[in-house]
Amino acid sequence: MTASTLVPKLWNYCNILRDDGLSYGDYVEQLTYLLFLKMADEQSRPPFKKPSPIPKGFGWDVLITLDGDDLETHYRHTLEELGKRPGMLGVIFRKAQNKIQDPAKLRRLIVDLIDKEVWSSLEADVKGDAxxxxxxKNAEDVKGGAGQYFTPRALIAAIVEVMAPSPDITICDPACGTGGFLLAAHDYIVKHHELDKSQKKKLKNGTLFGVELVDSVTRLCAMNLLLHGVGSESDADMPVVSKDALAGKHGEYEMVLANPPFGKKSSVTIVNEAGEQQKESLIINRDDFWASTSNKQLNFLQHIFTILKQHGHAAVVLPDNVLFEGGAGETIRRELLKQGDVHTLLRLPTGIFYAQGVKANVLFFDRKPAQEKPWTKKLWIYDLRTNQHFTLKENTLKRSDLDEFVKCYNPKNRHNRKESERFKSFTYEELIKRDKINLDIFWLKDDALEDSANLPDPDIIAQEITDDLEAALEQFATIAEDLKQSKE
Incomplete structure (x- = not known):
């Protein structure tokens, strides 16, 4: 059995259940619960013979014997009971509900699909890749909105390659989504290092840490990690937790890899005395932050700096506004350039994220000890945006599209770099003199403005116009909200 044969098999069952109104996301969630129960049962039998974390009476051995209303009732009670438990059980089953209303279809899923495989004996890359x-596929389901938690895997692979994680460090993603960065780091370490027994143990349970705000996404991440061999069914110390990362520090790490959620500023809806709904900005005030703001991405950037150990390394996907926004944004950029070594910026092309209208970058920086002089000496910027045209379906971003960036970055010795057409450096003095310390810097001419004969396909142009308009609309909405609040 390979991942390429397993995915269609798993997906065919989804199509059966979609007739009952089950979304892709609901299906993946139900699959997660049942896979966990089946694997816990397998692990308790020979040759593994591990103690099962599942309480007696709620395991796979009971579920497989039931059908009809008895099955539906018992499955519902199982989900409720396991959701109250600590550790991995609590993360996987927290607030879990049965979304499969037809007991006959639930039984088909249990007996014909999940029970037919010995999942624990499948290689981690097979079940994990499946x-x-x-x-x-869930991310591609536009209506479900799960795409916002899914970073393009080609981009993740390139970022991890230049960051080159090693087995002796701790790695955190404070907005981990379904775990893409953590798993890519795991795979890189396994591929590039000969691990001894203690290093393998640490990689399984003490190297990777994730934080995710949304319960349903946390469970997908936990299961994704588990299927790839990270964590275990009976784990008390979880590699991923469900909470608001911005609420405070949750440890310090040698490396942080993250794509924090894009979107509007943090706000809460309240009802005033007249019964009208109003949105109030949630300004985050933390003593360890350089500035107080309601801008989520600026807060994540500050948070990531606080959870980095001295001399730790970070790579963060950030929207354009983080590079040029005034006020708190200017303060944060000034402090980051001074207290960290902000050495590389990758300008990303449009059309690569499921969230529409996103113009983004990857910022690479190191945390340094306090000193009078600024740590940033030179910022190298690689422009992968100008004259690059990608879409989510016809012309997707491939790992090979980032080969030149990886070569220019020169991960083996990034202090020995050469400028090229797309790769330029700017000194600290040049950066600090720019209006509002604007780091949104570009120098290449857009060929489309000069050469109408070689324009990209109409669908690509239409998508890029849509992206630009949605990004502009997002900025106008933010400005309007700020103006409204300043009047009140």
């Missing part, structure tokens, strides 16, 4: 394939 599950990752389902998450990819």
């Amino acid at each position: 599950y990752e394939g389902l998450l990819q």
